[in-house]
Amino acid sequence: MEKSIYIGTLLVLIVSGAMFTYSLFGDNGVWMRYYVAYLVVAIAHVWYVLATLAKEDVLPRKYKKYDGTPVAIIIPTFNEKPELLAETVRSALRCRGNIHVYVVNDGSTNETDWLALRNIDRNRVTVGGYPDNRGKREAIRYAVKHLLQDEKYVVLTDSDTLLDEYCVLKLVEPFSIPKIGAVAGDVRILNSEDNWLTKLCSAYYWIAFNISRKSQSALGQVSCCSGALAAYRREFLARNVDEFAEQTFRGAKCTYGEDRHLTNMALRDGYDVVYAQGAVAITDAPTSFKKFWKQQLRWRRGFYQEAIYAIPFMWKMKPVLWFEIVIWELVLPVLSIGVFLSVLVYAVLDPSLLLFGVIPSLLSVSIIRYMPIFFYAPHNVFRMLGFTILSNFVMLWQAVIALLTVKSKTWATR
Amino acid sequence: MKKILMWVFIFTALTASTYGTLKTATNDGVIEAYAKERQVRSTYSYAVFDKTMRERVHRRWFSYTKIVRKYEVCEVKKQYARDLVEDHKTSYIGKSRNGSMFYKVKMRYQSEVRSEMNDRKCTVVDRPWWNIFVFNGGGAVS
Numbered sequence A: 001m002e003k004s005i006y007i008g009t010l011l012v013l014i015v016s017g018a019m020f021t022y023s024l025f026g027d028n029g030v031w032m033r034y035y036v037a038y039l040v041v042a043i044a045h046v047w048y049v050l051a052t053l054a055k056e057d058v059l060p061r062k063y064k065k066y067d068g069t070p071v072a073i074i075i076p077t078f079n080e081k082p083e084l085l086a087e088t089v090r091s092a093l094r095c096r097g098n099i100h101v102y103v104v105n106d107g108s109t110n111e112t113d114w115l116a117l118r119n120i121d122r123n124r125v126t127v128g129g130y131p132d133n134r135g136k137r138e139a140i141r142y143a144v145k146h147l148l149q150d151e152k153y154v155v156l157t158d159s160d161t162l163l164d165e166y167c168v169l170k171l172v173e174p175f176s177i178p179k180i181g182a183v184a185g186d187v188r189i190l191n192s193e194d195n196w197l198t199k200l201c202s203a204y205y206w207i208a209f210n211i212s213r214k215s216q217s218a219l220g221q222v223s224c225c226s227g228a229l230a231a232y233r234r235e236f237l238a239r240n241v242d243e244f245a246e247q248t249f250r251g252a253k254c255t256y257g258e259d260r261h262l263t264n265m266a267l268r269d270g271y272d273v274v275y276a277q278g279a280v281a282i283t284d285a286p287t288s289f290k291k292f293w294k295q296q297l298r299w300r301r302g303f304y305q306e307a308i309y310a311i312p313f314m315w316k317m318k319p320v321l322w323f324e325i326v327i328w329e330l331v332l333p334v335l336s337i338g339v340f341l342s343v344l345v346y347a348v349l350d351p352s353l354l355l356f357g358v359i360p361s362l363l364s365v366s367i368i369r370y371m372p373i374f375f376y377a378p379h380n381v382f383r384m385l386g387f388t389i390l391s392n393f394v395m396l397w398q399a400v401i402a403l404l405t406v407k408s409k410t411w412a413t414r
Numbered sequence B: 001m002k003k004i005l006m007w008v009f010i011f012t013a014l015t016a017s018t019y020g021t022l023k024t025a026t027n028d029g030v031i032e033a034y035a036k037e038r039q040v041r042s043t044y045s046y047a048v049f050d051k052t053m054r055e056r057v058h059r060r061w062f063s064y065t066k067i068v069r070k071y072e073v074c075e076v077k078k079q080y081a082r083d084l085v086e087d088h089k090t091s092y093i094g095k096s097r098n099g100s101m102f103y104k105v106k107m108r109y110q111s112e113v114r115s116e117m118n119d120r121k122c123t124v125v126d127r128p129w130w131n132i133f134v135f136n137g138g139g140a141v142s
Helices: A002-025 A028-058 A082-094 A114-118 A136-147 A167-176 A196-217 A234-245 A258-268 A289-317 A319-349 A352-369 A372-376 A378-404 B002-025 B038-047 B051-060 B064-071 B074-086 B107-119
Strands: A071-077 A099-106 A125-130 A153-157 A161-163 A180-189 A229-233 A272-283 B090-095 B101-105
Touching: A002 A289, A002 A319, A002 A378, A028 A196, A028 A319, A028 A352, A028 B002, A071 A082, A071 A136, A071 A167, A082 A099, A082 A114, A082 A161, A099 A114, A099 A136, A114 A125, A125 A136, A136 A234, A136 A258, A153 A167, A153 A234, A167 A180, A167 A229, A167 A272, A180 A196, A180 A258, A196 A272, A196 A289, A196 A372, A196 A378, A229 A234, A229 A258, A229 A272, A234 A258, A258 A272, A258 A289, A289 A319, A289 A378, A319 A378, A352 A378, A352 B002, A372 A378, A372 B002
Parallel strands: A071 A099, A071 A153, A099 A125, A180 A272
Antiparallel strands: A153 A229, A161 A272, A180 A229, B090 B101
16 A cells, blocks of 8 residues: 555656646647646645634634643653753753653763763653664653653653743643644744754744644644654553554654654544644754755655555545645645746746746745734744745755655664 | 734735636736747746736836837737637737737637747747746645
8 A cells, every 4th residue: 555655656746747848848738737737726725724724723722721640751862962961851840740751761872971860850850761772763662661650641852852831731731632642832943043044944843833733733633743842642652652663664664754653643543633832842953954954854754654654544534634645745745846847947048037936926925825924923924935945946856855765764864 | 803803814815816826827828929039938928917917017027018119019919919819719818008918818729829829920928837836735844
């Protein structure tokens, strides 16, 4: 099944390229039909996103106040800078709620003082782990199976992520509704003022969480609870952690996309997955383009891998999300490759078109798509426009590379 | 109340942009026969596709009028356009301030008209492509 879906996606890519080539040499009418069909689907997507976002914004879900239920915060770590790791643990301990922090050493070889880490608060910090590096999935499995005590909810975060004081409260409050099995947090950028790239990333993150995830949350079908900040019911994790840790994709063991996979498993088990606006954590964004490219490539691969995993069962569990994954997330960006190529040809023939046509059109489209940013995060407007340029001229092509190398096992950011 | 007003504003803008995009996308190609020199086509092709947008482009981004005056081809275009309308292959869209007229071509006649235009050494202005980025799919943040 995985193979068929993967081949199907490649075929869409080939069709897109073929249509582009045909538009250069063949009957223009065929291209027009292709383009109009593409456009109708794309416009429908924007309507859907903004409609669900409006629903979530005007009529948000109501939850009961946090009742003191024990919460575990799991921090897997591999060769993290000792000062940053200690600061992460301290920020977790500052969170309100009945919490216990579990640090899992995933075979670090640096000079982290594990005892000192535990001594930050001996009653609320547990350090565990193993000598060899096994990856984040194994670290989560180890914590769930060997470290947790009586906690009912589990918060997963990264070793370089600082948590806001109210973050845990906001994350676990949705669990007052039994059908909700996982909650995505709001991840922002710590070093957003470092350079042009981190500035653009701050807008990118804002859009990803406060438009995309918030929109998906309206129907309880967030497609990815970010690995930097997410909460799950312990019973769900305990039931699925072995399958999660041993996931394979087309015969190879998976080394990325663990956050999407865990989210998909929650959706597969019939849970709703929601976004908790205001459950804020801050994390570092890559400061060089090379690192950013690698990070995005890894995320893209994880995205394709998980989209292919989810298609067979999502139709029954969350049909709207299935449609979103298949049409809007898997097919549409791939189809847009051909459309974008044809525009680039025009732009090369006459470079002034870039300035007067292509770039203004890109920016105006982004303004429409992301209009809530003007009201909720006006400081990010120009950054959003900058990211639009980066996204369309550079990152769009990454989709092709990721699709063709989806089986690569390179971890890529470390 | 503020939120509701905000969303009313957003959906008004979305409706307008959807209407504009689909309207131009279903125009089946726009012809303008004012230029003899085909090599200048790409310079102004995106300016001529829809009356409202054309005027907007005209005013804000570059001097479309100058291009038209430069080639002085309004008469050529008018004569040819009349033939096309009589054959029901095109329909009239509008007239620019400088007298140039715009027609859209029905899809099924597109190849034929394009070929005929080439024979007459007129310029075929392609479908506006500068709105094709509209809503071009999403990305993924992990």
